[in-house]
Each structure stands twice: as structure tokens, then as C-alpha cells.
Amino acid sequence: NLSACSSKLAFMHPMWQEPLAIPGGDRQSPIDIVVRKSVFDPQLRPLKVQYDPRTCQQIWNNGYSFLVEYDDTTDKSTVKGGPLEDQFRLCQFHFHWGENNAWGSEHSIDRRLFPAELHLVHWNSDKYSLFEEAVIEENGLAVIAVFLKIGKRHEGLQKLVDALPAVRHKDSLVEFTKFDPSCLLPENIDDYWTYAGSLTTPPLTEAVTWIVMKRHIEVSHDQLAVFRSLLFTSAEEQVQRSMVNNFRVQQAVKGRTVRSSFT
Numbered sequence: 323n324l325s326a327c328s329s330k331l332a333f334m335h336p337m338w339q340e341p342l343a344i345p346g347g348d349r350q351s352p353i354d355i356v357v358r359k360s361v362f363d364p365q366l367r368p369l370k371v372q373y374d375p376r377t378c379q380q381i382w383n384n385g386y387s388f389l390v391e392y393d394d395t396t397d398k399s400t401v402k403g404g405p406l407e408d409q410f411r412l413c414q415f416h417f418h419w420g421e422n423n424a425w426g427s428e429h430s431i432d433r434r435l436f437p438a439e440l441h442l443v444h445w446n447s448d449k450y451s452l453f454e455e456a457v458i459e460e461n462g463l464a465v466i467a468v469f470l471k472i473g474k475r476h477e478g479l480q481k482l483v484d485a486l487p488a489v490r491h492k493d494s495l496v497e498f499t500k501f502d503p504s505c506l507l508p509e510n511i512d513d514y515w516t517y518a519g520s521l522t523t524p525p526l527t528e529a530v531t532w533i534v535m536k537r538h539i540e541v542s543h544d545q546l547a548v549f550r551s552l553l554f555t556s557a558e559e560q561v562q563r564s565m566v567n568n569f570r571v572q573q574a575v576k577g578r579t580v581r582s583s584f585t
């Protein structure tokens with residue numbers, strides 16, 4: 323059962339060495355969301371997502387995941403509303419996944435792990451002028467997380483899946499355009515949990531308002547298998563290592579409240 327799987331997880335090598343000193347350390351991510359401890363907040367408004375596929379630029383393998391990067395020099399692809407006071411600009415999206423379908427997500431819901439998790443990363447363009455500035459501010463970033471389940475083939479994802487062999491190795495990059503990431507959102511984006519957390523990959527800064535979708539999307543077994551054909555290693559390295567289990571170990575909630583937009 324999953325509890326055994328999660329204990330097995332405890333012995334697995336985390337994707338990378340956890341740093342000795344973590345910035346702040348009391349609002350780290352990811353976490354397990356305990357549904358019965360989450361608090362319904364009627365003041366949470368619907369999310370307003372506005373993505374322009376023309377801002378999609380490239381896809382590359384950064385040695386942690388593959389990133390689809392967007393032109394964030396103007397407010398063309400943005401998210402606002404929900405728990406957010408300001409407008410946030412999309413800069414990239416990426417995924418985390420496992421070596422098999424039993425685990426792979428970073429967050430869990432009542433300890434339930436999913437085979438993969440999508441992160442749409444945005445920065446506060448009302449208050450800052452660059453991602454690099456926003457990344458160290460407590461209200462600097464907003465990440466929308468969507469769980470992936472194995473099921474029917476996701477037609478919108480296939481264009482991305484077909485581009486992955488071109489970025490198999492760390493530091494490889496290809497042009498990738500006209501991709502509308504809203505096709506990766508569930509139909510219902512009004513039901514979500516939200517909490518104050520951090521990036522789950524370096525710099526791990528405590529700058530993120532997390533918005534974790536209650537509804538998942540479905541991708542096919544074969545589509546997720548292509549994610550696992552990516553490599554952590556660059557073309558020059560002798561030993562090639564499959565890019566799998568690229569999730570961070572879960573962190574202590576430390577008294578934080580997770581709010582829900584739904585009852």
C-alpha cells in the first residue's frame with residue numbers, strides 16, 4: 323500500500339543533496355495536505371488565468387526537470403485572483419515524476435501521491451521587474467500545481483512529449499513555440515488548496531504562494547514513459563542517469579494553515 327511505498331521512499335536517494343542551511347526553514351515545500359485540517363476560506367476568489375501561447379519560447383533540460391519557458395517581459399501570460407493580491411507573470415512550467423506510477427508528485431493529499439505533478443511558475447509583476455528579484459521576496463512567486471494521473475492520452479501534452487527527445491541531455495535546448503499551457507489545467511480550477519511555502523528546487527527560497535489544484539489531469543502511460551527517457555546527465559558524461567524521482571522530500575508543515583477554496 324502507499325504507506326509502505328512512502329516508507330520505501332524514505333530510503334530512496336533524494337534527487338539532490340539537501341543544503342545544510344535552508345533560508346528561514348519554517349515555510350518549506352512540498353508538504354502533505356491533510357484535507358481535514360485545511361480551512362475553507364470563503365474570501366478566496368476564483369483564479370483568473372490568462373495565457374498567450376505566442377509567449378512560449380523554448381524547452382530545455384536543466385538537469386532537474388525539463389522547463390518550457392515563456393517570454394515574461396510583458397504581462398501577456400498572467401494569473402491573478404484566488405489568494406493573490408497582485409498580478410503574477412508566467413515564466414516557465416515543468417514537472418516532477420517518479421520511476422514508476424506509484425509515486426512522483428511533490429505534494430500529496432492525505433498521503434496520496436500521484437505519478438507526476440505540473441508546476442506553472444509565476445512572479446509578482448506588480449511589485450518586481452524580474453523573476454530574479456521576486457524569487458527572494460515572501461510575496462514574490464505563485465506556483466500552480468496540478469497532479470497527473472495515468473489514464474487517457476492527453477492530446478494537448480503530445481506536442482510537448484514529441485519535443486522531449488531533442489532535450490534528452492542536461493543543458494540541451496530547443497525552440498518551442500505556440501504552446502498554450504492552459505490546456506494542462508483541469509476543467510475546474512476553482513477548487514484548490516493554497517498555503518505559504520517555498521521553491522522545491524534551489525534556491526528553495528520561501529517566496530511561493532502555492533495553489534494546488536484539487537482536480538487532476540490524465541496523461542497516458544506512454545506519455546509519462548517519455549518523461550522517464552530524459553537524462554539528468556549531459557551528453558559528455560560517461561555515466562548516463564535517467565531523469566526520474568526528481569521530487570523533493572516532503573517538509574514539516576510547522577503550524578502553517580492550508581486554506582481551501584471549496585467545502
Ligand SMILES: NS(=O)(=O)/N=C1/NCCO1
Nearest residue numbers: 441443520521522523524
Ligand atoms: N519546483 S519549484 O518549486 O517550482 N522550483 C522552482 N525553482 C525555480 C522555479 O521553480
Ligand SMILES: [Zn+2]
Nearest residue numbers: 416418441522
Ligand atoms: Zn517544481
